[in-house]
Amino acid sequence: MLAYIVKRVLRSILSVFIIICIVFVLLRMLPVEGYFGGRYDLLTEEQRQMELYRMGLLDPVPVQLFNFLRQLVTEFDLGLSSRIRVNVPVTTVIADRVPISVQFGLISVAIGMPLGMALGVMMSRKKGGVWDKAGTGYVAILNAVPAPVYMVLIQLYGTMLLGAPLTFRFDSPMSRVLPIITMCLPIIAINAFWMRRYMVDEINRDYIKLAQIKNVPTTTIFFRHVFRNAVVPMTNLIPLSILGTIWGQIIIERLYSIPGMGGLLIDAILARDNALVQALVIMFSAIGIFGLLLGDLLMAFVDPRIRLHKKGAAR
Amino acid sequence: MENNRKVLFSIKDLNVKFSLRGQMLHAIRGISLDIYEGESLAIAGESGSGKSVLMKNLIGLLDKNGRIESGSIMYNGKDLAKFKNEREWRTIRGSQVAMVMQDPMTSLNPLKTVGWQVSEALRYNQNKRGNEAKQCAVEILADVGINDPERRYNQYPHEFSGGMRQRVVIAIAMACNPRLLICDEPTTALDVTIQAQILQLLKELQAKYNLTMVYITHDLGVVANVADRIAVMYAGDIVEIGTCDEVFFNAKHPYTWALLSSLPQLGERKSDLFSIKGTPPNLFFGVRGDAFAVRNPLPMAIDFLHRPPYFQISPTHKARTWLLDPRAPALEPPEQIESIKDI
Numbered sequence: 001m002l003a004y005i006v007k008r009v010l011r012s013i014l015s016v017f018i019i020i021c022i023v024f025v026l027l028r029m030l031p032v033e034g035y036f037g038g039r040y041d042l043l044t045e046e047q048r049q050m051e052l053y054r055m056g057l058l059d060p061v062p063v064q065l066f067n068f069l070r071q072l073v074t075e076f077d078l079g080l081s082s083r084i085r086v087n088v089p090v091t092t093v094i095a096d097r098v099p100i101s102v103q104f105g106l107i108s109v110a111i112g113m114p115l116g117m118a119l120g121v122m123m124s125r126k127k128g129g130v131w132d133k134a135g136t137g138y139v140a141i142l143n144a145v146p147a148p149v150y151m152v153l154i155q156l157y158g159t160m161l162l163g164a165p166l167t168f169r170f171d172s173p174m175s176r177v178l179p180i181i182t183m184c185l186p187i188i189a190i191n192a193f194w195m196r197r198y199m200v201d202e203i204n205r206d207y208i209k210l211a212q213i214k215n216v217p218t219t220t221i222f223f224r225h226v227f228r229n230a231v232v233p234m235t236n237l238i239p240l241s242i243l244g245t246i247w248g249q250i251i252i253e254r255l256y257s258i259p260g261m262g263g264l265l266i267d268a269i270l271a272r273d274n275a276l277v278q279a280l281v282i283m284f285s286a287i288g289i290f291g292l293l294l295g296d297l298l299m300a301f302v303d304p305r306i307r308l309h310k311k312g313a314a315r
Numbered sequence: 316m317e318n319n320r321k322v323l324f325s326i327k328d329l330n331v332k333f334s335l336r337g338q339m340l341h342a343i344r345g346i347s348l349d350i351y352e353g354e355s356l357a358i359a360g361e362s363g364s365g366k367s368v369l370m371k372n373l374i375g376l377l378d379k380n381g382r383i384e385s386g387s388i389m390y391n392g393k394d395l396a397k398f399k400n401e402r403e404w405r406t407i408r409g410s411q412v413a414m415v416m417q418d419p420m421t422s423l424n425p426l427k428t429v430g431w432q433v434s435e436a437l438r439y440n441q442n443k444r445g446n447e448a449k450q451c452a453v454e455i456l457a458d459v460g461i462n463d464p465e466r467r468y469n470q471y472p473h474e475f476s477g478g479m480r481q482r483v484v485i486a487i488a489m490a491c492n493p494r495l496l497i498c499d500e501p502t503t504a505l506d507v508t509i510q511a512q513i514l515q516l517l518k519e520l521q522a523k524y525n526l527t528m529v530y531i532t533h534d535l536g537v538v539a540n541v542a543d544r545i546a547v548m549y550a551g552d553i554v555e556i557g558t559c560d561e562v563f564f565n566a567k568h569p570y571t572w573a574l575l576s577s578l579p580q581l582g583e584r585k586s587d588l589f590s591i592k593g594t595p596p597n598l599f600f601g602v603r604g605d606a607f608a609v610r611n612p613l614p615m616a617i618d619f620l621h622r623p624p625y626f627q628i629s630p631t632h633k634a635r636t637w638l639l640d641p642r643a644p645a646l647e648p649p650e651q652i653e654s655i656k657d658i
Contacts, residue, residue, distance in 0.1 A: 206421040210484070212376060213416075214436040214491050215409030218401055229426055304471045305425055 001307050004300060012293040019285045020072075024065050027278045032057070034274030035082055078282075079275030084268055090279040094264070101253070101260035105246030108180050112187030113241075117234070119188060120195025121227065124203065135192055142189045148251055154182050155255055167257040179256045183249060187241070194237060198230035205229075232303050239294035243287050323495060323527050324350040324373060329386035329396070331368060331377070331551075338599045342368045342381065344551040350495070355521060355528035357538035357559075359574065360548030363595060366531045369548070370497045372396070374412045375404035409440040413493035415517075417500040419480035423472040429483050430456070430468030436490035452490065459486045460516055478509035482516065489520060495527045502537060514541050536578055539563065544631070547571050550596050550606035557632030566648060567626075567634040570607045576651040589651060605636065613646065 032052060033040045043051070052058050056067060071077040078090045085093050123135040142150070158178040159166050165175040202208065203226055211221045246261070253262035265284070268276040300306040331343035342365045350356055358366045371377050372388060375398060388395040390407070398404055416422045424432060433452040437443040443451055449468065456464035459482040472480055481501065488496055498517060502510035518541050521528050530538050538545065539559065546556040547570065555568040566572055576589040593610040596602050605611070608618035617637050626639035637643055 206416055206418060207424040209376065210414075210416060210422045210487065211424070211435075213374060213408060213414045214487055215405055215439045216435060217405070217439070225424055229424065232426065303426065305473050 001300065004306070005297060008293060008296055012289050015289050016286050019289070020069070020282050021065060023278065023281050023285070024068060025061060027274065027281070028061055028064070030274050030277070031272070034272040034277075038083070078279040081273055081276045083271040083273040084264075084276055090276045093276060094261070094279065094283065097259060097261050097264055100258060101246050101249065101262065104176070104179060104183065104249065104253075104258065104260065105242065107176075108183035108187060109242050109245050111180065112184035113191050113238070115184070116188040116191025117195045119192035120197075121199060123192060123196040124199030125222075127200070132196075135196065139189045139193050142185060147186070150185070151182050151251055151255060154178060168259075175256070179249075179252050179258060182252050183245060187245060190241065191234075194234060195230065198233050199226060202226045202230045232299065235298040235302055236295040238298065240288070240291035243291040247284060247287060320351040320354070322349045323352045323390065324348075325387075325389040326350075326369075326372075327387045327389070329369070329372065329388065330384040331365075331372065331381055332384045333378070333381040335380060335599075341598050341601070342551050343372075344598075344602065345386070346551075346553055348546065348553060348556075350527060350529065352494075352527055353525055354543045355530065355541055357530040357532060357535075357542035357545045358548060359532055359535050359538065359545055361533055361595065364548040365551040366548050367499055368551075370414075370499065370529060370531055373495070373497065374408055374414060375401075376414075409436065409491035409493065411493055412495045412497065413488040413491040414497040414499060415481070415484050415488050415501045418504045419477055419484050420504065422484050423480055425472055428469050428471055429475065430470075433468075433483070433486050433490050436487045440491040452486075455486045455490050456483070459483070459489065459520070460512075461486070477505055478512065481505060481509075481513055485513075485516065485520070489524070492524075493526070495529065496521075497529045497531065499531045500533070501530070503532075503534075510537065517541065535563075535574060547574065550602060551598060552606065552635065554607065554636070555634040557628070557634075561629065561632040565628070565632070566652065567628055567632075567639055568607075568636045569611045569613070569638070571634070572648050572652060573610075576649055615643065 032048070035055060035057065036043065036048070036051065040048070049058070056064060059067075068079075076091060081088050081090050081093045119131075119135050119138075122131040124132075126132060155166070155178060158164055158181070162174075162177065164178050165172055168175050168179065208221060208225055211225050212218075216225075249258075249260065249262040250266065251262075252258070253260045265277070265280045267273075268280060326346060326348040329343050329346045330341070333340040333342055346369060348369075358369065360366045368377070368381070372383065373390075373395065375395070377383075383396045386396055390411070395407065398407075423429070427435075430449065430452050433455060434443075434448040437448045437451055441451070453464045453468055456467060461467050461479060461482055467475075472483070475483060481504075485501075496517075501517065502513050505513060514537065517528065520526060528541075530542060532538050535545070542559050544556065544558050545562040546553045547562065547568065548554065549570045555562060555566065555571045557565075562571060563575070566575060573589075573591045577591065579588055591610055592612075596606050596609065603622075604620050605614075605618040605623055608614045611618065615637055621637075623635045623637045623640075625633040625635050627633045628639070638646055
């Protein structure tokens with residue numbers, strides 16, 4: 001087990017390193033305006049070259065990459081923002097936005113995931129039954145309708161019916177209700193979908209039949225054998241979907257003017273804030289890899305076939 | 316075999332139908348069968364002949380789209396064919412009837428230890444829990460030939476080989492302490508060398524616990540050593556039933572002849588392996604006459620018109636074929652099966 005964890009962690013670190021290198025090299029191709037903020041047009045060509053030289057941007061790319069990595073590791077320095085918040089370290093810019101996204105994301109996942117899994121379980125109990133049909137309809141509609149459509153509709157009618165505020169305010173709990181409901185909908189759908197699928201897989205297993213043969217009560221079989229085993233592949237999904245919910249709410253955060261992470265990358269790209277774009281792209285990929293890692297570790301924790309595998313190899 | 320033994324299960328004129336894609340499939344077509352206490356009965360037939368379906372009726376595990384159309388299954392004064400809900404079936408499952416399934420690689424829960432799975436059976440059938448259950452489970456594991464059962468108790472199925480897993484499945488069945496053990500092709504998924512060991516184990520357990528056994532198989536060779544009686548099924552019906560010797564050496568039904576002819580014989584190099592031409596009848600449509608007539612190399616006109624009744628050959632041996640009617644021409648069984656001397 002320990003060997004497996006160490007190996008898996010090392011592999012993830014290697015992946016992150018490779019991604020940083022690739023992203024860094026690619027982003028060297030961005031137009032250099034992005035490093036000057038609003039001053040680009042005011043400077044002469046010589047002044048621009050001076051400034052680029054001072055920032056080390058005229059060095060060969062490998063040297064730049066090495067300096068970047070050194071600063072990242074030693075001081076956790078990802079450079080300065082040039083347009084979104086002028087001359088503020090990008091780590092600060094990002095850190096200020098993280099808590100609110102984390103808050104919304106975690107609450108939505110905490111509500112949506114159990115609901116989705118419960119719906120999936122209900123759907124799996126009777127194939128073609130009322131729950132199954134209703135649930136399948138829900139998943140299908142939610143996937144077929146473009147997300148902005150139902151998001152806007154919820155905002156429109158939600159504010160009318162519930163009297164909830166149209167935009168987010170830190171001091172108003174009510175203003176969090178509609179964004180959270182909106183975030184929950186796809187979480188419920190995806191979890192219900194996978195849960196149902198894994199439950200149905202399990203129900204048809206031979207060992208469920210053997211449990212019946214050995215006279216285990218139906219509800220006990222359902223929870224102790226079917227549900228327990230169906231959760232295993234779900235655990236692989238959980239970390240990534242949590243992280244995705246936290247960082248991925250671009251439209252919803254825009255709609256309700258929530259100062260979260262979601263819109264930041266787009267803002268940075270539009271504003272040509274090179275250092276911030278670079279930091280965000282690296283961060284998103286690192287988070288993705290971290291999510292996969294966490295999923296695999298959780299899976300190893302619940303599945304003895306991985307946990308006890310002598311060579312510690314991933315299956 | 317003496318005829319006055321106690322009947323454990325008595326199946327009478329059982330008809331089972333499945334609804335499949337809006338059509339009715341007549342899977343069991345009027346079977347009557349007595350299972351005697353302490354005997355070992357083999358049910359042989361090709362895939363789809365209904366042998367598994369027939370036995371699933373004894374344990375209430377018929378697939379959801381199937382139902383008993385008519386007939387009765389008497390056990391202990393109760394008619395299992397009338398059972399409606401899980402509560403009634405739970406009085407039978409495990410403690411009265413247990414089953415060993417075909418594929419040991421998939422019949423154990425991969426996330427639970429082997430010992431836990433045996434203990435679970437003890438808990439729901441013998442009401443043993445905790446340490447008592449563990450002790451008992453270790454004993455049973457030793458009983459089915461698993462070395463070092465204390466250590467093995469805490470291991471997971473993936474740490475066992477196929478043969479060892481089948482022993483665990485058998486241990487689970489034994490932990491239920493049943494009166495009837497149904498073995499649904501218990502050796503099909505195993506290596507040939509392991510097959511013999513597993514059959515030997517089942518035989519020993521039967522003697523030790525005075526079990527009644529039913530073997531479901533498509534391989535007559537497998538059951539020759541373990542079965543007292545053999546019932547040959549074809550198209551949802553028992554076409555011939557008799558003691559092991561009677562079916563092997565004095566078979567009367569053309570289908571039994573064909574089955575026996577297709578057994579490979581050691582040391583016979585002369586000819587290709589015999590195979591039965593054609594396919595079994597489609598049970599979506601009614602079967603007229605003798606179901607085997609269309610594949611029978613020498614059918615009689617009446618085979619296509621009327622379903623043959625059973626003709627009693629000896630007190631323990633009967634077959635459903637018009638060949639046994641006094642008016643039928645004498646027909647000798649094919650020579651291939653003459654060479655079957657010992658199996």
